[in-house]
Amino acid sequence: MPIPLADASDMFVVHTMFRREFGSMPGLVRGVAAGDARRVELVAGHVALINGVLHQHHAGEDAHVWPRLLERVPEKLKALVAVMEEQHEAIHKGARRLDDALEVWRATASAEARPPRSSSAAETG
Template identity: 50%
Template structure:
């Protein structure tokens, strides 16, 4: 049993809510693009590429930093849970790859038939992702809170940022903080490195509001809540 501080997993719930919302709202965004409106399709495609990149690195970081350590420290309880997590990650990765291919074609044509096929893929991705995130929160996060140290958690969070540039950080954090408890957001900012926390703060909310206005036509898009129930 470690005597080191253990992981504070609250930021995981923030990330999950963001992924539920942005991918859950994607089919309507795609279907709302007029046939041949390539400029609008590019806006939506660029937005979904940011979300896709975040989800890809999020899962890759979990695969690298969390599941092997859980198996080392609590094999009996962790083994079936990790097996489910890895199987779900594989299924989601396949849908993400299909979505990437569909987006690459649709963004240059805004063809309605391609858009409908892409929207159907995103709907299926949203369903699978919702199942996975609920399972992770119910089964894996309690084990992580018991067996993963704060330092190890920090490594995972750092890796989950992937290739996000400093300029993109306010937008990504703003997307995550949009539905989060303000106290939790402030706690997370307080534990960031100074070079990061200094560019987050109020800027994140402002940047996300401007981005949402461009993507959704409103600075306050629909909220989905902790388990994906849309709140208008």
């Protein structure tokens, strides 16, 4: 009996949201005046929320998507799945760097401590 195809249309919606939100973050962060701790907390809170959702989303993909893809794809596509997993890991590392950068920015509210654009998880994948 063939395995039914999965409906992955919701992945498009979620990934579109991540691209939009991570794409807007550099401008939001640059728009915070140095020393404005209240605004830093507001913007950093939003960035941390989206980054946290990304962590959870990736945990779900790691547990449910990649293993099933490897079970089901033809042998000739397994290398492509490996590339996708490598990209996934690079995004995960970027998300961790963003977590670290947000912690410093929240503590100091300085312009120098703003998360660098390269810390964005979206920029690494």
